Amino acid sequence: MPEILDPASPKPRVRFAPSPTGFLHVGSARTFIFNWLYARHNGGTMILRLDDTDVERNTQASVDSIFDGLKWLNLGWDEEYKQSERMDLHRKTAWTIFEKGLAYRDFTPAHTGDAEKSGAQGTWLFNPGARELSRTESDRRAAAGEPFALRFRVPRDGGQLVRFADAVYGEQVKAAADIEDFALLRSDGMPTYHLASCADDSDLRISHIIRGQDHLSNTYKHILIFEAAGCKPPQFAHLPLLVAPDGTKLSKRRHGPVVSVTTYRDAGFLSEAFINFLCLLGWSPKNDRENMSLQELTDIFSLEGINRSNAVVNFKEASVGRAPSPADNSQISPDVIPNPPRVVIPPLPHVVIPSEARDLGLAAAEDTFDPKALWLNAEHIRALPVEELSARLLPIVRAAGFDVTPEKMLRITPLIRERIKLLRDVLSAADFFFVDQLPPYDPAELIPQKGDAAMAMKVLSRAREVLAKIEFKHDPLDQALRAAALELGVKAGQMFQPIRLAVCGRKNAPPLFETLEVLGKETTLARIEQALAMTQQ
Template sequence: MMSESPVAPRVRFAPSPTGYLHVGGARTALFNWLFARHFGGTFILRIEDTDFERSSEDMVEGILEGMRWIGLNWDEGPFYQSKRLDLYRQTAEKLLASGHAYYCFCTKEELEKRRAEAAAAGRPPMYDRRCRQIDPAVASARKASGEACAVRFAVPEEGSTSFDDAVFGKVEFANAEIEDFVLLRSDGIPTYHLSVVADDIDMRLTHIIRGADHISNTPKQVLQYRALGAPLPVFAHVPLILGPDKTRLSKRHGATSVMAYKDMGIVPEAFRNFLALLGWTPGPAYKDREIFNSEELVQLFSLEGISKSNAVFDNDKLAWFNTEYIRAYSAEKLLPLIEEEWGKTGFTPERPKEEILSTIDLVKPRARNLKDFAGAFRAYFCDRFEYDPAAVAKFLKEESVRHLLAELASRYESSAELSEASAEQTLRAFAEEKGIKAGALINGARVALTGQAVAPSLFAVMVNLGRERTVRRLALAPRIA
């Protein structure tokens, strides 16, 4: 099988730190991580930071932070291309020595002029290979004299370059359509095409799993592998991630930075599960399942499950995954995540840990995200909370209801116990006595106790808050603004 390997695979994730870790990059990293873990291989992290103007330490840390949040631990690295320039220059020298590369003395201005002329004439704006005609000895002498030059790969002028892709099958490009691409710029800085091949060979990578937008780069890399006498890795190009409108995922569809989803209150395992299913399926035996923990994803992952079709990033689906994971998490597992949200808002709960844990269990079925625990659910954890104006306007607009709730408070204060059954019995008996529908008191009490129109069972809330808080908050009903 294409995804199998006689030796433990070596794969890599190689982001460029010109931006934070985005959704597409995170999915690529996840697929490589799952593949390595499935086969007991090695997952390597390489930072492709040779774009010195746009790369930054902050971006590197942002990428590492995003990977840690998703739970993607690497086995080797991070390696930085900026510290491996000698390797790239040595690789270029090998290609020059074997006749697979040549010096190009064309200036940037000359190249731009010729491209414009070609475009005006309806020709592909490709390099015309004129420096390829220079005798190598003459070219070397010109370089030795100090003339600025780049190094270009000499693409065969006839035939084609092909490779077998684990996702798309055989992919072939006519060599006539491949430009003599630059390997080293005149300042000695490598291009992506050179550095990626030199690193992948040096790091003994067996599989290259990356986005389908790299397919057009692959023939240039295959040519270098062959010129250097190195065995080809298995290439697997994964489908792109699109927005709901089927265009390339971008900021107009919402957040694309992975850490933005953390800030939205998404649980990391929910994001990982959602991401894994963007362009991959575990097989027909699991067609009715969508929730998979990390161990299951590792066990089931294979390149054969990757789709040829582009994936669609559905924010509503991610929200569904998040609610499912929050419900499934134990209170103990949720607590540190919730505490992080509380820390962001400067919120301190006013209840002991045991009560906090039982409260998390009470409200988590209604949580959309972790931010709810610092927002809509604040009333469950302390007495400093705000009332939703819409809920007040809807359920506490009648002064009579407010005063009845205050009177109901005294009934609870004098009752022998406060259980769900006794709390409900007390309220319904009080409503019957006053000739009012129980629903009006239930809805009003819910707002008075939690500040919200929607909450778990009112009587479960009362028991959770305890008699003292329940009585105090109901007694305040007439004064709620």
């Protein structure tokens, strides 16, 4: 419940007001973040309000999805409301406007749709005759039970102008004559978005409305409502839209799950990196800083840094886990599906055969997201203390079916920390630490650069001897294996590479000595043994 604040308080009150008609997408998430940042920067209040006045399209699944996404963002909010529980207020506001003569009943049946829309020339402003209906006539028909919508009586003459100052887009002016008589109440008595939104913003004493630019032209209507209701309009700040690489607005149908916040979560983004990334779209600190912590963002965020042109989220379209579509032939529109299918999950190492396939699986996920988001995520991963990163990795590894102790994970983490861009990459980057049995690999890969099968044999058998009798610590391993290489007359690289392959099952892996140290003598020797057996065939 709202705390009672001094109405003259300089502390801003902002709100994020999603309508639960689809999953939380990245554009909405950014709006939430900017509101939150503004509130926190100024010591204000962040309000979450579910704008659920469209009973037809609202779904509980969507509400869940929005909370899912916001929970992951982990920013929190101070107050929470649901518009559907405040309809008395909305209606009261509507009738107040009506009593002032600034709204009228329109008994015209609702537009049935696109029929006239396609062929429409010019702009529809109001239904003929409705505006002029006398109050007594209007009251009589209403009393007789005739359905009507309540419409705002937009001033039609005198060349009136509606104006407001937008913190981002500057002074905005529009001729009232160009604004249609929009509805306040539907014929079923339900408030419309415009009415409910303004009534609530005023009642909740919202000081700043920070929202998508798609509402810029709606704002004139809102100004009209605020004024008709006798309220002072809040400050407005419209945000440039986030669009897809093709320039169109983000949509699940067209662009797939990449537009959903939960996709980023499931792919292994750190929420702080995701937030950082979103902040850089349409806003700039103007000092070339890019990699920023939440605290830094909070400290330097300001409305002045917001720019006016749309920003593209540079993802690769539809390369991410396309809906398993033909299977689910649900009739609901794709935009309404609350939790889109997850990203292609890199196949589990112990299931997959060729290492190329593994790499491809990973590449698919990485190619999907905006490269900058990936880079920032990698930066944030590296900035995390090892303990923290390890703790975040562990549940992912376990969920993939590997039994790893926190202690072992903590030893593995420093080895892969600079090699992963997404948390999920741990599965492909550290797979060989988790499995008992390495997936099969081509024995030909054991052959070192500028070497042959004989050299591989020679190196591996020598390694087997040497490793059997030394301590598995970085320095001794380093010295012993280099010495062995010297004895055998091969280059260090030619010595290390067959061992790496035998032990990791692939060519690219973390540094050898650290790896052996974590893997331990027993596993290492067993894998070298296996490799030797393979080269013999």
